[in-house]
Amino acid sequence: MQGATMALAAARSGLTPLVVERGKVGSGATGNSYGIIHGGLRYLQGLSIGRWRRSRQAQAWFLDNYPDHVRPLACAMPLYRHTMRSPMAFRAASALEACLYRGTGLARRLPGLQLLGAEEIARAYDLPRRHLVGAALWHDLVTDDMETLLRTILADAGASGASLLEETVAGDLIVADNRIAGLKVTRADGTVQEIATPRVAICAGSWSSRWPQEPQAASTAALAFNLVLDMPFPGDAALAVSETPGKGRSYFLRPYEGGTFAGTYYRPAPGAREPEVMPADIDAFLEVLDRALPGYGIAEAGVRAVMPGLLPDTDGTGRTLSAADTISAPGPAGLCHVLGSKLTTAPLLSIDAAQRLWPEEARRAA
Ligand SMILES: Cc1cc2nc3c(=O)[nH]c(=O)nc-3n(C[C@H](O)[C@H](O)[C@H](O)COP(=O)(O)OP(=O)(O)OC[C@H]3O[C@@H](n4cnc5c(N)ncnc54)[C@H](O)[C@@H]3O)c2cc1C
Helix, strand or coil, X not given: XXXXXXXXXXXXXCCCCEEECCCCCCCCCHHHCCCEECCCHHHHHCCCHHHHHHHHHHHHHHHHHCHHHCEEEEEEEEXXXXXXXXXXXXXXXXXXHHHHHHHHCCCCCCCCCEEECHHHHHHHHCCCCCCEEEEEEEEEEECCCHHHHHHHHHHHHHHCCCEEECCEEEEEEEEECCEEEEEEEEECCCCEEEXXXXXXXXXXXHHXXXXXXXXXXXXXXXXXXXXXXXXXXXXXXXXEECCECCECCCEEEEEECCEEEEEEEEEECCCCCCCCCCHHHHHHHHHHHHHHCCCCCHHHCEEEEEEXXXXXXXXXXXXXXXXXXEEECCCCECEEEEECCCCCCHHHHHHHHHHHHCHHHHHHHC
């Protein structure tokens, strides 16, 4: 997503970018993600107003530019008294959000928060009633076909002059007089080609550290993965659950092609080059889900697919991912790294990067 939207932003700035992708479009973290374009309600609970605003702006970007590739996804979260996931906390976040919409002039594009009763949510999902006091229901956006969305973004970039080379590995930078002069690439048949260019934008996600001028955030990785389970899931909303009711990391489960799409599980993977999910990782995630939703038989459910990705992360736990959005221009002139932490905000980060890195070109294109 970072590379595709960077190509779009560069092409719209009047440049003629070439996207070099070592695999197929979507073969990295983006194509294996849970596909949610987050609205940021949860950021309000931590009073991260800036992050809330950016998430809402990101949702608006997708709705304005790719309305046929995203759809609203209802998300339900069971609530418990005396926790951050209590009706009071969600009512406060919702009231704050209403004020922010008024104060910032941002338009509300998706339905606002609703609170459901304990009986209703317990019945819908067969949840244990102990300490359950209700549920929050909000809407995010989701994309069901990430590869098509990415190819559509790249086609739009192509209409403004961008092109794409798949199954081509970007290798060494060619530098002359401390300026970028080109990039060596290796094609699928093993031929090495030198591409002359005065600019290289590295948008290689967790692989960014392959180039020596790596941004700090890429130095440690987290492994993240989703599972498609051979088990039907009720309703059509996503359900957010946690191992201990009302506390800790949330995992989302939603119906998916007759099964259940469950995610996202994280573990530190320092120094990892490829996302390798071990049977023990899958077992650990199934056990967590089984504890979160007892009675579903998740521990014994068949696993239809594992969707893994590596994420650049400063502590390898997934906790600091939000801090990882970086645009840096280290080393030779013309080189930049654009490293995002979410597919949600990747397009906005690309627009920021283009404005910061190529203001002259953008002015001329305008
Ligand atoms: C399991 C999982 C679930 C997630 N769920 C969500 C979610 O619901 N919502 C959300 O907002 N975010 C989510 N994320 C995070 C999000 O997916 C990533 O932050 C985002 O997709 C990163 O995009 P990217 O383009 O920077 O990286 P990537 O998608 O990894 O793209 C990097 C690309 O660079 C290519 N590449 C690497 N090295 C080279 C080279 N030498 N030459 C050529 N090409 C190269 C790779 O093949 C890859 O395609 C999730 C991540 C994972 C792993």
